[in-house]
Amino acid sequence: MAIVAETSRFSKVSRPVLAWIVGLLFFFPIFWMILTSFKTDADAVKPEFLLFFTPTLDNYLNMTENYDYWRFATNSVITSVFATLFTLFVGIPCAYAMAFNPSRATKDVLMWMLSTKMLPAAAVLYPMTFLTKSLGIFDTHFLIVLVLSLINLPIVVWMLFTYFKEIPKDIIEAGKMDGVNTWGEVKEILIPLAWGGIASTALLCFIFCWNEAYWTVRLTTTEAATLSKLIEGNRAPEGLFFGRLSAVSAAAVGPIIVLGWFCQKQLVQGLTFGAVK
C-alpha cells in the first residue's frame, strides 16, 4: 500500500479542498432553500445575497395552520411504508425463486419486468383515471399503495435478485439436508443472510415512493394526497412567496434527506444492484 499512497501535493492539499468545494456546491441549493424558509417573504426576494437576517418561523407556522401539512405528511408515510412492505412481500419470493431455481425464461422475465418501467405513465394515465374512478378506488390509500408498489416492483425484484444470487447455494442445500422446508429456508436462512440487501432495497423503494409525483398527484384529490400533492398545489408562481414555498419544500424533502443520511451505507450497497464488485 505504501507505494500507492501518493505524496504529491495534489493529494495532500488540493484534493480535500476541491472535494469540499464540490460537496458544498452540490449541497448549496438545499442549503439556500432551508435558509430562505426562515426568511420573511420580503427578505426572501431582496436582490442581495442575504446570509444574515432575522430568522422567522412564520413560514412553517403558516404552513401547518393553513395547509394541513401533517395530513399530507401522514399520507406520505402511510402509503410509502405500506407500498414498500407490499413490494417486498411480493418481490422477495419472486426474486428468491429466480435466483435459486432459474429457468430458461428467468432472464426474459426479468427483462420484461424492467420494460414495464418504460411504459410512459402519461400514456396510460387517462385509462387509469377512468378505471379507478369507475371502480370507486380513486383517491384512496389502497390505490396509491398499489400503484407505488407496482411501479417499484421491477426495480425491487432486480435488486433482490442480484443480492440473492450472491448467496452460496451450498448454504441453502445444507438447509435442505437438515429438512428445512421452503418457508423455513426463506425465513431462517435467506432473510438473515441477505438482510443488508433487503434493507437497502427497502430503503431505496421507500425513497422512490416518497418522491413519486406523477401518479400520486393525478390519482388523488384530498383523501390520499401525499406531500408531492402539497408541493404541486403550492409552487407559488413568479417568486412572490419564496419564504412560504421554501418552507413547504423543506418540510417535504427534509424527512427523506435525513433518513438518507442515516442510511447512507445501506444505500450505497443497495444502489449498486449487487453488480458492482
Added chain:
Amino acid sequence: MSDRKLPRLLQTPAVVLLLIWMLIPLGMTLYFSFIRYVLNSLRRPEWTSPSLSNWRGFGNYQFVLNNKDFLFAIQNSLVIVCSILFLTVILGVLIAVLINKSFPGQGIVRVLLISPFFVMPAVNAVLWINMILDPVLGLQGLAVGGINGVITSLQNAPGVGWFFSLWPQLEPISFRATQTSAYAVIIMVTWQWTPFAVLIFMTSLQSEDQQQKEAAVLDGASTWSQFRFLTLPHLSRPIAIVVMIQAIFHLSLYAEIEIVSRGNGNKNLPYLIGEFANNNIGAASATGIFAVILANIVAIFLLRMIGKTLME
C-alpha cells in the same frame, strides 16, 4: 410439491400483478388510439364517450404524425435524456475519483454530495427555476450582477483597465424562454442524478484491484494512464448500470418540464401526451403508443448493452 412447481408459484404474484398493470391500461390506450374520443365536443356529442362506433382506424396516428410538435418532442426527449446521461456519467466519474481517497471530512462531503438525490423532482424544479435560475429574483441575477460589478471596477484599475473595458457586460439568461428551458431541465436533473452516479462509481472504485495499481505504479505508469487503462475499464459495468437506470427514469420526465416552461419550446413525449389528454384522448393515446415504441427501441439498445453482464 415438485421442485419445478414451487419456484413458479413464488413468481406468480409478481408476474401476474405486473402483467395486469401493463396489459389493462395498455390495452385501453391501444383501444382509445383507434377511436375518436374527445372530451369536449359540443358539435359531436357522440365523440365524448368511448365507443367502437367511433372507429377512426389510423386517423389518430396520422393526426399525431402531422402535429408540428411531434417530431420536436421526440428529438427533445432524446436530447434531454442523452445530455443528462453524458453529464452525470462524466461528472460522476470525476467526483467519484476525487473523493475516493480518504481526506479530512470525507464522510461529511459524501453526505453533502448525495443529498440532492433525495429531493423530490417537483421540489427540485421549483427550487431551481424560482430561486436559483430566475434572472431577476434568483441567485443567477445576483451572480451576473456581481460579475458585472467586478468587471466594472476592474475597468478603472490602472494598467489593466483597458483590457477589461473590452469585456461585455453579462446579461442574465431567462431559463423559461423557448430556447433555454431545456437547459434548465438538464441542469436540474443533472444536479439530482449526479450523486446517484457518484455513489455507484465510488462503491465500484473501492473494490478496484490495488495490487494491479501498485504494479502499474512500479512500472512507472502515469496517473492518467492508470486512470485510462485500469480505472475506466473497471468502471465500465457500473457506467452501463447508471446509463440504464437513468434512461428508464428520464424518458418519462414530466414535473420538471411542466414547472419550468409549461412545455414552451421544451416538450418531450410524455408532456405532449399530457397536452393532448386535456381534450383529445384519441390523439393522446396514439402518442402514448408512439412513446411505448420509442421506449422499447431505447430498451433494446440498453438491454443489449447490459443484459449479459447482469446475468453473469
